Amino acid sequence: MLTFSEIISTIHEGLTDALPGWLATTIEYVIIGAALLGLYCVLALILILLERKICARFQCRIGPNRVGPWGLLQSVADMVKILLKEIISIKNTDNILFKTALFLAIAGSFCTFGALQFGDGLACIDFNVGVFYILAISSLGVVGILLAGWSSNNKYTLIGAMRSGAQLISYELSAGLSLMTMVLLSGSLSISDIIAGQGGMNAEGGYNTWYIFQAPTAIIAFIIYLIAGHAETNRGPFDLPEAESELTAGYHTEYSGIQFGFFYLAEYLNMFIIAGIAATVFLGGWQPLQINAGWASGFNELMGQIPSWIWFMGKTFALVLLSLWVRWTFPRLRIDQLLKLEWKILMPISILNLLIMAVWVII
Amino acid sequence: MSSGEIFIVVLVTAIIMVVAALIIGKLLAPKSTNAQKGEPYECGIPTRGTSWMQFKIGYYLFAILFLMFDVETVLLFPWATIMKSLGAMGLVSVSFFLFVLVLGLAYAWKKGALEWK
Numbered sequence: 001m002l003t004f005s006e007i008i009s010t011i012h013e014g015l016t017d018a019l020p021g022w023l024a025t026t027i028e029y030v031i032i033g034a035a036l037l038g039l040y041c042v043l044a045l046i047l048i049l050l051e052r053k054i055c056a057r058f059q060c061r062i063g064p065n066r067v068g069p070w071g072l073l074q075s076v077a078d079m080v081k082i083l084l085k086e087i088i089s090i091k092n093t094d095n096i097l098f099k100t101a102l103f104l105a106i107a108g109s110f111c112t113f114g115a116l117q118f119g120d121g122l123a124c125i126d127f128n129v130g131v132f133y134i135l136a137i138s139s140l141g142v143v144g145i146l147l148a149g150w151s152s153n154n155k156y157t158l159i160g161a162m163r164s165g166a167q168l169i170s171y172e173l174s175a176g177l178s179l180m181t182m183v184l185l186s187g188s189l190s191i192s193d194i195i196a197g198q199g200g201m202n203a204e205g206g207y208n209t210w211y212i213f214q215a216p217t218a219i220i221a222f223i224i225y226l227i228a229g230h231a232e233t234n235r236g237p238f239d240l241p242e243a244e245s246e247l248t249a250g251y252h253t254e255y256s257g258i259q260f261g262f263f264y265l266a267e268y269l270n271m272f273i274i275a276g277i278a279a280t281v282f283l284g285g286w287q288p289l290q291i292n293a294g295w296a297s298g299f300n301e302l303m304g305q306i307p308s309w310i311w312f313m314g315k316t317f318a319l320v321l322l323s324l325w326v327r328w329t330f331p332r333l334r335i336d337q338l339l340k341l342e343w344k345i346l347m348p349i350s351i352l353n354l355l356i357m358a359v360w361v362i363i
Numbered sequence: 364m365s366s367g368e369i370f371i372v373v374l375v376t377a378i379i380m381v382v383a384a385l386i387i388g389k390l391l392a393p394k395s396t397n398a399q400k401g402e403p404y405e406c407g408i409p410t411r412g413t414s415w416m417q418f419k420i421g422y423y424l425f426a427i428l429f430l431m432f433d434v435e436t437v438l439l440f441p442w443a444t445i446m447k448s449l450g451a452m453g454l455v456s457v458s459f460f461l462f463v464l465v466l467g468l469a470y471a472w473k474k475g476a477l478e479w480k
Contacts, residue, residue: 029368029372032369032372032373033372033373033375033376033379034376036373036376037376037380083384083387083388083391083392084391084392084393085388085392086392086393086394086395087385087388087389087392088400088401089401090401090402090403091401091402091403092403092414102381102385103377103378103381106377106380106381107374107377107378110373110374110376110377110380111370111373111374111377114369114370114373124369124373125366125369125370125373126366127366127367127370131440132440150415152403152414153403153414153415154403154404154405154414155403155405155414155416156404156405158414158415158416158418159418162418162419162422165422165426166421166422166425166426169425169426169429169433170425170429172429172433173429173432173433173436176433176436177436180436180439180440180443183440183443183444184443184446187444187445187446187447188444189440189444248404253404254403254404257388257392258384258385258387258388258392259385259388261384262381262384335479336478336479339425339477339479340477340479343428343468343472343477344472344477347432347468348465348468351461351464351465354439354461355458355461358446358454358457359454361446361447362446362450362451362454
């Protein structure tokens with residue numbers, strides 16, 4: 001069976017043989033950009049449909065079922081429709097900031113998306129400070145949200161943006177600390193190293209398991225990361241920034257047409273990205289599930305046969321489904337409850353968990 | 364290809380995507396204007412007063428707290444990376460650092476900065 005690294009190196013060699021160097025490099029860049037962009041948009045369409053279908057089932061409805069078989073083409077139709085909608089310009093907006101906010105929201109989400117590893121050899125941005133890069137670049141989104149709220153010349157957007165800012169920066173701390181707990185275990189910030197440490201054989205001849213199984217307190221960090229990550233995507237029960245019954249649509253009230261579409265796109269993809277990072281750092285990325293016991297060798301063999309990208313997508317979509325379940329089950333928090341949860345519960349636990357993990361690593 | 368180059372490619376792709384979609388939207392979408400359309404949305408009634416109004420000082424307090432903790436989180440990352448080779452001595456030094464950090468949190472807690480009033 002062809003692996004992704006073989007396909008990629010074949011393309012690379014074919015291009016460098018046939019064309020002059022600079023042209024081959026340019027074409028490779030275009031291929032990378034187009035592939036990532038295609039994946040980004042297709043995932044957005046799938047996620048939007050998935051959410052609408054699942055939300056409908058939670059509320060005892062059927063959900064979209066008119067466009068295409070079982071409503072599968074609904075989000076494609078929505079995308080075309082949103083392109084055809086008028087872009088309304090509001091009086092007295094700060095036009096430059098208003099537009100910049102769009103770019104920041106999309107750039108933050110797209111650049112984080114590029115740092116995910118979708119399968120064996122399917123990595124785009126692979127810095128040796130990968131975890132740090134992800135934390136840094138994903139916080140561009142909050143700047144976008146603040147700018148959007150500030151520049152819209154609307155009271156609702158301003159309140160929404162301020163709430164969103166307070167929420168995002170607070171929960172970023174817990175998310176960072178729980179990722180750091182896993183960095184202690186891996187001893188490296190690079191995403192490739194983190195994934196490599198969760199599979200294959202170790203020095204004693206046994207299998208490396210996922211990090212969540214490698215240390216007893218890893219599960220705490222995992223749960224904290226899921227809560228904090230869910231809060232960072234601005235989705236219920238943490239959806240105060242766009243609480244529709246209080247603030248109409250929060251920070252993107254004044255965006256219309258395709259401009260609104262971008263915020264929508266970024267929000268859905270952020271959900272996928274958070275799930276993807278959790279799957280990578282805690283659940284082994286594209287590494288298959290291996291059980292470290294003599295009787296399980298057949299099982300391990302079988303799991304190893306499943307392609308790596310199916311492992312990554314499977315884990316990520318499982319976490320996405322979990323986040324959808326949470327969103328449609330819990331009622332919205334108040335802002336004092338939200339900040340109390342972060343600063344008085346999650347923060348102390350994550351700092352304590354970090355210390356416990358450090359002690360565990362030394363022993 | 365280094366990751367830095369790919370990062371620039373990804374960033375440029377994101378920008379091109381937004382610009383292209385905005386242009387397509389401009390070309391395809393209908394355009395009409397009237398006096399009411401440009402009003403900021405406010406439940407259908409005309410806007411009252413300025414939109415850049417006062418908001419709660421509480422947000423500012425949390426921003427300051429965040430700044431303090433975030434900078435110290437950045438300082439902890441290099442330690443976390445080489446923790447295994449540092450051993451017990453590294454842990455003791457960082458425990459002291461974390462103690463000061465937690466002291467800050469405890470002070471803010473005691474002062475009531477974490478309450479939303």
